[in-house]
Amino acid sequence: MLGKYSKYSKTLTLFIIMISVFMVISIFLPGKFLTIRNFQSMSSQIPEFGLLSIAVMLAMLTGGIDLSIVATANLSGIVAALILTKFTFSQIGGYEELFTIILAITSALIISLICGFLNGILVAYVGVPAILATLGTMGLFSGIAIIITKGYGIVGFSEKFLLIGSGTIFLIPVPMIIFILCALAAVIILNKTTFGFSVYMLGSNPIAARFSGISNESILIKTYMMSGLFAGLASIIMISRVNSIRPGYGSVYLLQAILVCVLGGVDPSGGAGSIFGLIMGIITLQVLQSGFNILSFSPFSKKVIWGLILILVMIINFYSAKLSQKSIKRLKTN
Amino acid sequence: MVEKLEKLLAVKDISKSYVGVQALDRVSLSINRGEIHCLVGENGSGKSTLIKIISGVVKPDEGEIIINGKRFQSLHAIDSISEGIQVIYQDLSLFPNLSIAENISLNQMIERKKRFISWKEIKNIAEREFSNISKELDLDEKVENISIANKQLVAICRALTQDAQLIIMDEPTTAITKREIDCLFSVILDLKKRGISTLFVSHKLSEVLQISNKVTVIRDGKLVGVYNTEGLDHNTLSFYMSGKKIVDSVLDYREKEGQKEPLLEVKNLSKKGNFQDINFKVCSGEIVGITGILGSGRTEIALSLFGLNRPDSGEIYIDGKLAKIKSPQDAIELGLSYLPEDRLNQGLFIKQSIGNNIVVTILQRLLNRFKLFDNSKKYEAAKEWIEELNVITPSLETAAQALSGGNQQRVVIAKWLATDPKVFILNGPTVGIDVASKSNIHNIIKGLANKGMGVIIISDEIPEIIWNCNRIIVIREGRIVKKLNTNEVTEDKLLDILARKSN
Numbered sequence: 132m133l134g135k136y137s138k139y140s141k142t143l144t145l146f147i148i149m150i151s152v153f154m155v156i157s158i159f160l161p162g163k164f165l166t167i168r169n170f171q172s173m174s175s176q177i178p179e180f181g182l183l184s185i186a187v188m189l190a191m192l193t194g195g196i197d198l199s200i201v202a203t204a205n206l207s208g209i210v211a212a213l214i215l216t217k218f219t220f221s222q223i224g225g226y227e228e229l230f231t232i233i234l235a236i237t238s239a240l241i242i243s244l245i246c247g248f249l250n251g252i253l254v255a256y257v258g259v260p261a262i263l264a265t266l267g268t269m270g271l272f273s274g275i276a277i278i279i280t281k282g283y284g285i286v287g288f289s290e291k292f293l294l295i296g297s298g299t300i301f302l303i304p305v306p307m308i309i310f311i312l313c314a315l316a317a318v319i320i321l322n323k324t325t326f327g328f329s330v331y332m333l334g335s336n337p338i339a340a341r342f343s344g345i346s347n348e349s350i351l352i353k354t355y356m357m358s359g360l361f362a363g364l365a366s367i368i369m370i371s372r373v374n375s376i377r378p379g380y381g382s383v384y385l386l387q388a389i390l391v392c393v394l395g396g397v398d399p400s401g402g403a404g405s406i407f408g409l410i411m412g413i414i415t416l417q418v419l420q421s422g423f424n425i426l427s428f429s430p431f432s433k434k435v436i437w438g439l440i441l442i443l444v445m446i447i448n449f450y451s452a453k454l455s456q457k458s459i460k461r462l463k464t465n
Numbered sequence: 466m467v468e469k470l471e472k473l474l475a476v477k478d479i480s481k482s483y484v485g486v487q488a489l490d491r492v493s494l495s496i497n498r499g500e501i502h503c504l505v506g507e508n509g510s511g512k513s514t515l516i517k518i519i520s521g522v523v524k525p526d527e528g529e530i531i532i533n534g535k536r537f538q539s540l541h542a543i544d545s546i547s548e549g550i551q552v553i554y555q556d557l558s559l560f561p562n563l564s565i566a567e568n569i570s571l572n573q574m575i576e577r578k579k580r581f582i583s584w585k586e587i588k589n590i591a592e593r594e595f596s597n598i599s600k601e602l603d604l605d606e607k608v609e610n611i612s613i614a615n616k617q618l619v620a621i622c623r624a625l626t627q628d629a630q631l632i633i634m635d636e637p638t639t640a641i642t643k644r645e646i647d648c649l650f651s652v653i654l655d656l657k658k659r660g661i662s663t664l665f666v667s668h669k670l671s672e673v674l675q676i677s678n679k680v681t682v683i684r685d686g687k688l689v690g691v692y693n694t695e696g697l698d699h700n701t702l703s704f705y706m707s708g709k710k711i712v713d714s715v716l717d718y719r720e721k722e723g724q725k726e727p728l729l730e731v732k733n734l735s736k737k738g739n740f741q742d743i744n745f746k747v748c749s750g751e752i753v754g755i756t757g758i759l760g761s762g763r764t765e766i767a768l769s770l771f772g773l774n775r776p777d778s779g780e781i782y783i784d785g786k787l788a789k790i791k792s793p794q795d796a797i798e799l800g801l802s803y804l805p806e807d808r809l810n811q812g813l814f815i816k817q818s819i820g821n822n823i824v825v826t827i828l829q830r831l832l833n834r835f836k837l838f839d840n841s842k843k844y845e846a847a848k849e850w851i852e853e854l855n856v857i858t859p860s861l862e863t864a865a866q867a868l869s870g871g872n873q874q875r876v877v878i879a880k881w882l883a884t885d886p887k888v889f890i891l892n893g894p895t896v897g898i899d900v901a902s903k904s905n906i907h908n909i910i911k912g913l914a915n916k917g918m919g920v921i922i923i924s925d926e927i928p929e930i931i932w933n934c935n936r937i938i939v940i941r942e943g944r945i946v947k948k949l950n951t952n953e954v955t956e957d958k959l960l961d962i963l964a965r966k967s968n
C-alpha cells in the first residue's frame with residue numbers, strides 16, 4: 132500500500148496547506164480578499180504563470196528541468212509582437228487584422244516549439260544534463276531576443292489582440308479559459324495517452340524504460356517541445372495582457388514556477404507529480420501573492436517572503452526526501 | 466578479554482505487519498557465536514523483514530531482541546552496529562568513486578573522529594583486513610571497476626573493521642558465479658574460525674546445505690522450525706519451506722511436423738570484444754539454454770538480439786526473414802521479448818505501481834477508439850497476469866518497491882508475457898525466486914513452449930538449464946564452444962565443460 136498511501140497523503144497535505152493559507156488570508160483581510168475584483172485580478176495572473184509552471188512540470192516529470200521557459204516565452208512573444216506591429220496586409224481588406232493576429236500567434240507557437248526541440252535534442256541525443264542544457268539555451272534565447280529588439284520594448288498592439296489578455300466571457304477572463312483548457316489538455320495527455328504514460332515511466336527509471344521498448348529520445352524531445360509550447364502560449368497571454376513586450380519580461384516567473392512545482396508535489400527526480408497538485412500549488416502561491424498585494428508589501432519584503440517560502444519548502448522536502456530515502460533503503464534489501 | 470556468552474543473538478516472538486500483510490507472526494531466531502545460520506522461506510515469507518528488524522532499520526510491532534545478553538526495548542540501527550551486527554545489503558552501499566582501500570577504512574576513520582587522514586593508515590587497515598580473510602586485490606582500484614563478487618568482499622572487509630560479530634547477508638549469491646560463490650564461502654568459513662557468525666539468506670538450497678550449521682525455516686511469516694543442517698536434504702528442506710512436495714518435470718519437446726522455418730536464426734553474429742561467430746537456431750516449442758560464466762558474452766548476445774548492442778556483422782532471421790533490429794522497439798515489434806538480468810535497474814520501475822509495471826509493454830493494446838487509455842482494459846490486463854503468475858500483493862496500485870524480491874521478479878516476467886512474444890529470451894529468469902515458485906515459473910515457461918513459443922534461457926544454474934531446455938549452448942570467451950542435446954548430458958558433465966575440464 133506504500134505507493135497509494137503516500138500519494139494520497141501528499142495530495143491531502145497540499146490540500147490542507149492550500150485551504151489554510153486561503154482561510155488565514157480571508158480572516159486577516161476581511162472585506163478585502165474575498166471580493167469579486169480581487170478574484171478577477173487573481174485569475175488574470177494565474178494563467179500565464181500557471182502555463183509556465185506546467186512547462187516546468189513536464190520537464191521535471193522526465194527527471195529533467197526546463198530553465199529556458201521564460202526566455203522561450205520572451206523570444207516567441209517578441210516574434211509575435213514584431214508581426215503584430217510591423218506587418219500589414221492591406222490587400223486582404225477587412226480580414227487583415229484577424230489574419231495578422233493568427234499569423235503572429237502561429238509564429239510565436241512555432242518558435243516556442245523550435246526552442247523546445249533544441250532543448251530536447253540537447254538532452255536526449257547530446258546527453259547534456261537538462262539543467263545545463265536549458266541554462267545554456269536560456270542564455271541563447273534571451274540573447275537572440277535582445278539582438279532582435281536591440282533591447283527596446285515593443286508596445287501597442289491592435290484592440291482585437293488585446294482581447295486575449297483582457298477580455299472576459301461570462302465574467303471569466305479569457306486567459307483563465309485558455310489556461311483551463313490547456314490544463315485539461317495536459318491532464319489528458321499525461322494520464323490518458325501512451326506518451327504521458329511513457330513520460331512517467333521514463334522519469335522513474337530511464338534504463339528500465341529503454342528495456343521496455345520506450346523510445347527515450349523521442350519521448351524527451353516531445354516533452355521539451357511541449358514544455359516550449361506551453362511557454363509560447365503563456366507568452367501570447369502575457370504580451371496581450373500588458374500590451375507590450377521587452378526582453379527579460381517575466382523573469383521572476385522562472386523561480387516561482389519551479390517553486391510551485393516543488394510545492395505542488397512534483398518529484399524533481401522524475402516520475403511523480405500531477406496537474407491537480409500543481410494547480411493547488413499555483414492557487415496557494417497566488418493567494419499569498421494577492422494577500423501581500425492587499426497589504427501593499429514593498430517589492431523588497433515580498434522578495435524576502437518568497438525567499439523564505441522557497442527555503443521552507445526545500446527544508447520540508449529535504450526531510451521528506453530523507454524519510455522516503457530511508458524507506459527505499461529498507462526496501463532495497465530485497 | 467571478557468568471557469563472552471555463547472549466544473550472540475536471540476529474537477523472540479517478533480511480529481510485524483504492514484498495511485494488508487502480516488509480514489512476521491511471532492517468529493523467533495537465535496544465533497550462537499561462530500555459527501553459520503541460514504534463513505530460508507518462500508518469497509514474501511518475511512526473511513528480509515526479519516533482517517531489517519535485527520539490524521534496527523524496521524521496528525517490530527511486538528517481540529524482544531537480545532544481543533550479547535542485552536535486552537533492547539527499541540533497537541536502533543546504531544545500537545545494532547555497536548553490538549557488532551553488520552548487514553551487507555544487496556546494493557552493498559559502497560562508494561563507487563573511491564578506491565577499495567578508502568571504502569574499507571572510511572567508517573573506521575570516521576568512527577575514530579580523525580581529522581586528518583593518513584593515506585598510509587588507510588592502506589594499512591585495508592591490507593590487514595584483506596590478509597585476514599586471505600584474499601588479495603589491488604587496493605588502489607576504484608570500486609566501480611571491480612566485479613560484484615569483489616565488491617562483496619570489500620563490504621565484508623569494511624564490516625570487519627567495525628568489529629563485526631555477526632555478518633548478515635541477504636541473498637548474496639544471486640548475482641555472482643559459481644567460482645565466486647566458492648570464494649565467498651571460503652571467507653565465511655574463515656570468519657567462523659575467528660568466532661564471527663554469519664546469517665545468510667538464499668533460495669539456492671544446495672548452497673544452504675553446503676555452508677550452514679543451522680537452518681531456520683519460515684513460511685507466511687510464521688516459524689516452521691529450526692533444524693541442524695546435518696539431518697537435512699534438499700527435498701525435506703523444500704518441503705518445510707512450501708508445505709508441499711515439488712515435482713520437477715522435464716521439457717517434453719518433440720520436433721513439430723512440417724515446421725518450415727526456425728522462429729529465430731542467428732548467423733555469424735560478431736561484435737568485437739563481445740562475441741565472435743555466433744550461430745544458432747530456435748524453433749517453435751524449443752527451449753534453448755545458453756550458459757557460460759559471467760562475462761563470457763552471453764548477456765551481450767542477448768542484448769544484441771534485443772537491439773541494445775549493435776553487432777559488427779552477422780544476420781538475425783525471424784520467421785526466415787532477415788530482421789533489422791536497431792532498438793528494443795524493433796525487437797518487440799518482431800515478436801522478441803527480453804527479461805533482463807538486473808531486476809532493480811533494468812527490469813522494474815520501483816516507484817511505479819505494479820499495474821503500470823505490467824502494462825508498460827502493451828500500451829497500444831489498452832487504447833480505446835479515441836486513442837486514449839481505457840482504464841478498465843488496463844486493470845484487466847494487469848489483473849490477469851497477477852493471477853496467472855500468483856503475484857502476492859495487496860493491490861495493483863501498490864508500488865513495486867513494497868513487494869518481496871521474488872514477487873518483483875514475477876511482475877517483470879508478467880510484463881513480458883503480456884506482449885505475447887514469439888521468442889522469449891530470459892536472462893536469469895528465477896534469480897532470487899524460491900524453490901516452489903521457481904518450479905512454478907519453469908512450468909509456465911514450459912507451458913509457453915508447448916504452445917509454440919520459442920524460448921531462450923540464459924542461466925548459470927546448471928539444474929535450471931538441464932531441467933528445462935532441450936538444447937544447450939555453452940559459451941566461453943565470446944565463442945560457442947559446445948552445442949548439446951540435453952538428453953546426452955548430465956549435470957556433472959556440463960559443470961566439467963563449463964570449468965573447462967573437458968570439451
Ligand SMILES: Nc1ncnc2c1ncn2[C@@H]1O[C@H](COP(=O)(O)OP(=O)(O)OP(=O)(O)O)[C@@H](O)[C@H]1O
Pocket residue numbers: 132133462465483484486487488506507508509510511512513514515857867868869870871872897899
Ligand atoms: N515497506 C513495506 N510495505 C508494505 N509491505 C511490505 C513492505 N516490506 C515488505 N512488505 C511485505 O511483507 C512481506 C514480507 O516481505 P519480505 O521482503 O520480508 O519477504 P522475503 O522473505 O524477503 O521475500 P523474497 O524471498 O521474495 O525476498 C511481503 O508480503 C511484502 O510484500
Ligand SMILES: [Mg+2]
Pocket residue numbers: 464465512513635869870
Ligand atoms: Mg527478501
